[in-house]
Amino acid sequence: xxxxxxxxxxxxxxxxxxxxxxxxxxxxxxxxxxxxxxxxxxxxxxxxxxxxxxxxxxxxxxxxxxxxxxxxxxxxxxxxxxxxxxxxxxxxxxxxxxxxxxxxxxxxxxxxxxxxxxxxxxxxxxxxxxxxxxxxxxxxxxxxxxxxxxxxxxxxxxxxxxxxxxxxxxxxxxxxxxxxxxxxxxxxxxxxxxxxxxxxxxxxxxxxxxxxxxxxxxxxxxxxxxxxxxxxxxxxxxxxxxxxxxxxxxxxxxxxxxxxxxxxxxxxxxxxxxxxxxxxxxxxxxxxxxxxxxxxxxxxxxxxxxxxxxxx
Numbered sequence: 001x002x003x004x005x006x007x008x009x010x011x012x013x014x015x016x017x018x019x020x021x022x023x024x025x026x027x028x029x030x031x032x033x034x035x036x037x038x039x040x041x042x043x044x045x046x047x048x049x050x051x052x053x054x055x056x057x058x059x060x061x062x063x064x065x066x067x068x069x070x071x072x073x074x075x076x077x078x079x080x081x082x083x084x085x086x087x088x089x090x091x092x093x094x095x096x097x098x099x100x101x102x103x104x105x106x107x108x109x110x111x112x113x114x115x116x117x118x119x120x121x122x123x124x125x126x127x128x129x130x131x132x133x134x135x136x137x138x139x140x141x142x143x144x145x146x147x148x149x150x151x152x153x154x155x156x157x158x159x160x161x162x163x164x165x166x167x168x169x170x171x172x173x174x175x176x177x178x179x180x181x182x183x184x185x186x187x188x189x190x191x192x193x194x195x196x197x198x199x200x201x202x203x204x205x206x207x208x209x210x211x212x213x214x215x216x217x218x219x220x221x222x223x224x225x226x227x228x229x230x231x232x233x234x235x236x237x238x239x240x241x242x243x244x245x246x247x248x249x250x251x252x253x254x255x256x257x258x259x260x261x262x263x264x265x266x267x268x269x270x271x272x273x274x275x276x277x278x279x280x281x282x283x284x285x286x287x288x289x290x291x292x293x294x295x296x297x298x299x300x301x302x303x304x305x306x307x308x309x310x311x312x
Contacts, residue, residue: 002059002062002063003059004020004021004022004051004059004077005018005019005021005059005060005063006018006019006021006077006278006281006282007019007279007281007282008068008070009281009282009285011072012207012238013128013170013238014071014072014074014104014126015071015072016069016070016071017071017072017074017104018063018068018070018072018073018074019074019076019077019279019281020056020073020074020075020077020081020090021051021076021078021081021279021281022050022056022077022079022081022083022084022086023050023051023077023079023080023081023083024042024050024078025037025041025078025079025280026038026039026040026041026042026078027040027041027044027050027078027080028042028043028044028079029043029044029045029080029083029110029111029145029146029149030108030110030143030145030146030149031043031143031145032108032132032142032143032144032174032210032211033141033142033176033210034142034176034206034210034211034212034215035210035211036206036207036208036209036210036269037078037269037280037281037284038211038268038269038270038304038305039211040079042079043146044083044146045083045111045145045146045147045148046083047082047083047084047085047111048083048085050084051084053090056086057090057093060073060090060098064097064101070101072101072102072104072125072126073094073098073101073102073103073104074103074104074105074106075103075104075105075106075124076105076106077279077281078279078280080107080108080110080111081105081106081107082105082107082110082111082112082117082121083111087120088119088120091121091123091124092123095123102126103124103125103126104124104125104126104127104128105121105124105126105128106128107127107128107129107130108129109129109130109131109157109158110145110149110154111157112129112154112157112158112161113154113160114157115160118157118160118161118164121161121165122164122166124167125168126168126169126170127161127165127169127170128169128170128171128172128202129158129161129172130171130172130173130174131154131155131171131173131189131196132173132174132180133151133179133180133188133189134151134185134188134189134192135151135188136150136151136152138179139154141179142176142179142180155192155196158171158192158196159195162196162197162198168199169199169200170198170200170202171193171196171202172202172204173189173201173202173203173204174204174205175203175218175222175226176215177216177217177218177222181222181226186226186229190230193230193233194233199234200234200235200236201233201234201235201236202235202236202237202238203223203226203235203236203237203238204237204238205217205218205223205237205238207284207288208284208287208288208298209298209305213300213305223237224237254276254286255286255289255290258272258276258283258286258287258290258296259290259295259296261275261276262307262308262309266299266306266307267306267307268304268306268307269284269287269305269307272307287307294310295309295310296308296309296310297310
């Protein structure tokens, strides 16, 4: 069992992705209201070698030597990956030893204003940064950043990234009804996106319960309207990807174990991840699928989202 790799998991945006978790659980520069992993417990913008590079390289070597079929190796996980100061060394290793694999990065964009961070990312093939708000007020309501991080600086960092980075940039905007879906906020976002010039805009929504219970999904009609609002910029909204029979599917044994566990008692995602020895991101794929099929539901108790079996 690997400590810092998870999956491969079917990703709504990246196909079959091997996740690489570069920071401990919930070390992040944001405490987003919609985060499906729960509230940030260590809010920080300090970069350091949170996990030894040598250990990460050892795990990657051991896993990749079997030549698995992957669409991407993705730096993501349970916190902000650019907080790890060794990301440049890890990407250089992968490009040298396993050049057949494309590299992707999911980032909240908070550290992109730093030139050394942008330099660290140059060997990555695809960067998926986020920008949920262009106005300071809404940015702080949604992302709740660590001190010293501003929406204006993030936008500047994204513009500089576009000027320097040779790979693809797919900009994610996570829609929170009542906050960043108003005409005024979307106008601010469109002005920012016109300056950033991403290859693609991806409008994302809640897949499973977020940190704050009041966060909800926009309607499909609203999402279509937002996509049209960004035209002629290349925008799309993300839906659950349908996988064909020849692609690795979710393990039915894990699904059954989750159901059996929840039949005994309600549990948080953290409870389930520990009990099943699954990475929180990997567990999330099972929970999202069970929620969509109405096999389980969520209930807010003691400031946590608990998963319960639906009675039929």
